[in-house]
Amino acid sequence: MTYDIVDRIVGVTPELDALRRRRPVTRDQLQASFDALFQPVSVEHVSQAERELIAAFATRLAGDTDPVGTFYADRALAIDPRRAGAVLAEAARSEAAGPFGAYTEAGLRAESTDGERYTPSAAVVAELGDRLAAALAHTHLLVLRPREASGADIQRLLDAGWSADGIVTLSQLVSFLAFQQRVITGLRALSRAGVAA
Template identity: 50%
Template sequence: MITDVIDHLAGITPGSPLDQLRDRRPGAREHAQRSFDALFSPDSEGEVTLVERDAVAAFVTGLHRDGRVAAFYAYRLAALAPGLLTAVETEIKEGRTTGPYGIYPADGPLAAESDEGLRYRVSDPDALGARLTAAFEHAHLLVFRPREASRQALDALSLAGWTTTGIVTLSQLVAFLSFQVRVVTGLRLLNQKGSAA
């Protein structure tokens, strides 16, 4: 039983300097874990199934290229829906890029920062189904093209069967996972610097 997912993913051991560092912000530590619990172990699945949550998590963390975090969510997905994992791994390969991308208005002050980049579309919609196809495409948009989030993007989710509540949950998942990967990466770097000192 993992009591603190960030500690687990960052390799933080009880009593270590990083453990003590995190203890200085007990509220931040507690809220991060509560967010994980609410998103991945909800009292009720509601509008987003556990399989959908873990599939999106495996996809998003795979896009972030953090092997340990991605393996954690891939393992969770494999425990719930082993047949789905291969399709998710294929989509991670198809969706990998750098970013951020997006196009600003040509006459605007940020036009010079426009970058077309990859416009990801699921390669095998039949393997994922309509809901996960829409979810993956939306998640990719949020990770790599956030400046292009729009009403049209939300409408694509609605057409695939996502309710307003489900869309909010999906967006929370993507935001939390991006946060989690960054925190874990930062903590690992601190740990490496501490070990080298």
Template identity: 50%
Template sequence: MINDVIDHLAGIRPGSRLDKLRDLRPAAREHAQRGFDALFTPDEEGEVPLVERDAVAAFVAGLHRDAVVAGFYADRLADLAPGLLKAVEAEIEAGATAGPYGVYPAPLAAESDEGLRYQVREPGNLGVRLTAAFEHAHLLVFRPREASGQALEALAAAGWGPTGVVTLSQLVAFLAFQVRVVGGLRLLNAEVAA
């Protein structure tokens, strides 16, 4: 059991200078952990089973290219569904890109960059729900301004209800937050060590 997943992923030891620094913002620390707990250790899984949560988390963390965070979520998925991990890793490779992308109308047209339009390569390996979830997650990570009602309709057509769509979106947003916080803390940790 991990008491503070951000500390764990950032390599922060109890009593260290960085641990004390994080203690200066107890509410931020507490709410980040509560966010993790709500998404990954809920009292009830509801519309989104843990295996789907961990598959999406492994995919999204892999897209962010943080080896430690990606490994953490891949390990969680391997504990629940070892056979699914290989398919997720293949989709991470297929979806790897830099972004952000999007095609925008004036006055933002100058910021347009077509980039990769990801589609799951092997839908049979993921199933209908995870295929739609991965495509939507990739959209949110690399093309957030293109998120639309049509994208939500694709999720609904794949069996995602309103609560499931909200949970999926929260997962993607939480992972983006977590990867950035962990990266920043690791950088501070390296500076403190130097």
């Protein structure tokens, strides 16, 4: 059995391993994405600590019992314990079922839902710095209010010191984590159901 990061988080069984081997390209690409985002060639635009802290925040928005959230929280605590504590507290304060937001299309307006838009407090900005606080606000937007993202949100990141390359990496990171969480949730459901390959 070959283990990768998803296997490690799920606690892969021989049955799940066999099931995952039926989609080798998906499995390999998921691992390659993790490697590119968390073991990058360069951290010029997004530091390793920022990657880990943002991942902890994004994944904890789904709730404390999620094994993905626990995995990334542990990584964040290992690399930057002081700021990780604040980030995890903010995630706990901001977790929600989401997504929220208003559809502009006439046929979808009835599906619009309302929910809180996260804005870091002055105390959080003072503790985490403008740059990380802006990244958390943007992460919350992408996770829970994705249809409301706009150019003004990108400008807030730029104003906080994020480069264009950094913003792309931040967005890729959040997107990857959402996909990884769905894969792991599905695998855990299969495992609980005792589904064999």
